[in-house]
Amino acid sequence: MTSLVIIKTGDAFPEVVDQYGDFEQLFINQLSTALPTHLSLKVWDARKQGVPPSPTSFAGIMLTGSHSMVSEQEPWSEALKPWLEQALAENVPMLGVCYGHQLMASAFGGISDYHPAGRESGTRNVRLTQAGHQDPLFSKLPTHFSAHLTHAQSVMQLPPNATVLAHNNHDAHQALRYGPRQWSVQFHPEFTRPVMHAYIERQKAALRDQGENPDALIDAITDTQAASSLLRHFLRFT
Template sequence: MKLTILQTGEVPETLRGRFGPYPGMFERMFDQTGRSFAYEVVKVSEGEPLPDAGALEGVVLTGSSAGVYDDFPWMEPLREFIRDAYAKKTPMLGICFGHQIMADALGGDVRKSEKGWGLGRHSYAVKATPEFMRAAPTLLSVACSHQDQVITPPEEAEVILASEFTPNAGLVYRNGAALSFQPHPEFDDDYMLALAELRRGRAPDEVVERAIASATTPSDSREVAGYIARFLKER
């Protein structure tokens, strides 16, 4: 299966040399699931043209420093692409900003949360177990780094992951081919910690310290990656 990774943002410049770009993180994540994927990257945020959604085998929308309320020239075409992919039932995954722009494009409400920064490893209750997540435990712990949140999901979406901080952290859509998560299963711990350190001065010190301490919580990112891979393969 070929995944078209729509890159909507860059790893912060000070971390780029050490960690590489976001598409590489997704490629490593999917390769570790043991399922067979091929990849192509479209740098949407750099103005590369979007492909025909109906001609793709699968789509991944990455994270970004952008918010859905920003007025970048690539954002409205991306919303149109998402709606087209949804109508054509092209398998589609959104992570962080990808999760938010999918919800925004399909009728949800996304805003900068009054709760502030979510950093480090957060734990999310599993609210529903569709077939691809049938073996999931009741709680999944995954890295996150965000201020924006899906406040109200689209009517087409069902919440599958939730926490007190992020009530709409995972969504599966009723067309049977769209899935999104606020947290980042593609982040390894070193990058999660480097991002938390980078937020010093922007996020409160106690939030940063809590994020660093959260690395002692065992990660379920590989399990979540496995659920995602199964979802995409079985569409």
Template structure:
């Protein structure tokens, strides 16, 4: 099965050099499930020719906001709507979670309550799952037909399901602790409150449920959910 990765941003250089770009992180995350991958850098205006260029689609995270005025965002939203209409599976993570909601009629804002950073407990599918977060933006109004299937104390709409055709999640199952550590050092200072960064730093050694989410994503692509 071929998974098309729609890359909506690039990892910071300090992460890129050590762990590769976001598409490489996702390929490692769901490795072992029989997938082939092809990346389109939509952030650089590189788009697939049609929705049938892959059997399933994955929309990555990004430093950009879904509500920002970038020339690649409207065609990405159009492509998302086309995939939804076609019915082949799509997964979105962080920015991907947000842009899919926006493309289908939801609302994304810079959340006035601040940031979620580092290891955070989420309730997903009846389980309590710790996952790494790095976001301020949130989906605050749902599109028609979207079902909330995951949330945290900070993020009410942390995972969404659309008619079993699209599944999206706000935190980053593709991020190991090392990515959060680098983001704290190189992107967080002066942006995220120091106390919050320190708390995230202290939780870096604790385990996350990345593999559980990876297995769910793989099953979703294969229509096993």
């Protein structure tokens, strides 16, 4: 049996972990119902365990979100970059989420940093680009779909040869492809409505400070089946 490895890059808020599970568990919850019999799930905490074994020892790679910032260049995070470059060069299937999205873009020659418009939180509309419509993974999604988001940093400059697959009014780089089977997304396909609600509750003061209405954001939380389906569709490439 081969493994799909979930690279853990951070922890969710304690109240989220207590009620719904940590970041890696949210991925496992979404994937477990669609996992083929030949595939198992493995979690690797890059902050505690260091660089994983050779990328080719895995059938696929997913990278979680984190409350860390890619631009702070923490040693464990920087150590992952050559490993991610190797995975890309060897065409190992990859899907990075939020921090994982920003880290992959940074590893491949882009720039991830604080977004000048501030934090994006809540359930937002995301739109496919023309390239997204033609992409083997993203073509399964509708042109417009809802996605859960919480991030202060974004991919501010694309890596060479990256293709933009989705965008929205806040972020021009909501989804990227770097190679035949290597993607990343700024939004959180693993989040559920209760998890998104818990994040906005925690961020209420910060959101008010930047002129947002947290109660309106909570009222606007919806299901995001299309975005969540990406995780399961990705299994086809492993």
